[in-house]
Amino acid sequence: MNFLISFCFCLYISLLPSFGTPAVLGSSKKGGWYNSLKTSILELADSGITHVWLPPPHANGTEGCSPEGYTISMHRELKFLFTARHEKGIKAIDVVINHRAAVKQDENGLWSIFEGGKPDGRLDFNASLICRDDNDHPFGTGNPDTGDNFPFTADMDHRNPRLQSELSDWMIWLKTEIGFDGWRFDYAIGYGSSLTKLYMDRTLPEFAVAEYWRIGGVVTTFDMTTKYIMDVAVEGELWRLKDSNGKPPGLIGIKPEGAVTFIDNHETWSQNCCLSHLIKVRLGYAYILTHPGTPSIFYDHFFEWGWPKDPIRNLTAIRARNGINSKSSVTVLAAEVMKIWPRLDLGDLDPTNSNFHVARSGDDFAVWERNELEKAC
């Protein structure tokens, strides 16, 4: 039985908010993110991680979240990384298409010149492809925006057929030439969902997640509700983890196959919520790794916090062994404070009474598994 393909983990690797400049992000890892990640591929694969979310590639071999170019130029480090990654079966995602930073000013001094970096003019855009209602770029003459305004950089006119076709071609190039397997649509709220569908249909990614804080349709979305519920649950409001139908609140209780669960990522990081404490972060992972949806692990938690990675590895192994996947069903029997250590005080709910044993426990958490399962594996 192949467990690994039935679920997927993304690994966030970006530390900065999405408006961080490529230069800042690039310099925050000596030798660049791509090179640095290459050395970790084996460790990621061994930890049950199946997908990495890379900072998107940009002009002149930079990497980051403020896209200057959808530049068509070979990215050597990225290519090396992808070779190493594919050998280990790890897949990668990311794309920022909503907005774009101009590379130079036009003759009137307006920042409206975008360059694709090829003599044939592909992806060379000007003010005619900036939405006419972009607050920060009042000189845009394209169609009105189909989504929310993005601050700082230009909102591109995704209704324009030329933009649609050249962007799709660029994404297909990222897939076929560079080796991306799918997309994390950055700021997907910035354009209509029919456009996300258009890019999905044209580029056929293996996996896609949209940064979109509402329930989406075509692609999976980050489960913000589950994130916020976990934030307050670990502060004592455990009852919030069960809704009136005995389901987990949040997207995982309604449409788990469309949910990507997370503790923190480069967007929420700065909020420093309750879940920023080490023990509580582990609790969060014990929760999302044993629940439906597609769980994702934050780069900082995994690599920077200096904690033992065993709990995560054990939890991904438990998830795989028990065939828990994005669509698994879940019934919440109780969501309340109970004593699990040093003596179980769970009454009728104690799983050890009925053929279960503790598969992994840690500060404040325990995961039980049915006895016969371990023999079968």
Ligand SMILES: *[C@@H]1O[C@H](CO)[C@@H](O)[C@H](O)[C@H]1NC(C)=O
């Ligand atoms: C990219 O490189 C070209 C040629 O070396 C240079 O003119 C341009 O300013 C660079 N762009 C960025 C964004 O660094």
Ligand SMILES: *[C@@H]1O[C@H](CO)[C@@H](O)[C@H](O)[C@H]1NC(C)=O
């Ligand atoms: C913008 O580019 C289009 C071609 O895509 C061209 O027809 C138009 O003249 C350009 N506008 C300006 C202001 O340069």
Ligand SMILES: *[C@@H]1O[C@H](CO)[C@@H](O)[C@H](O)[C@H]1NC(C)=O
């Ligand atoms: C947890 O994982 C480690 C390897 O990372 C392994 O040695 C250990 O036996 C596991 N513990 C449990 C309880 O599964």
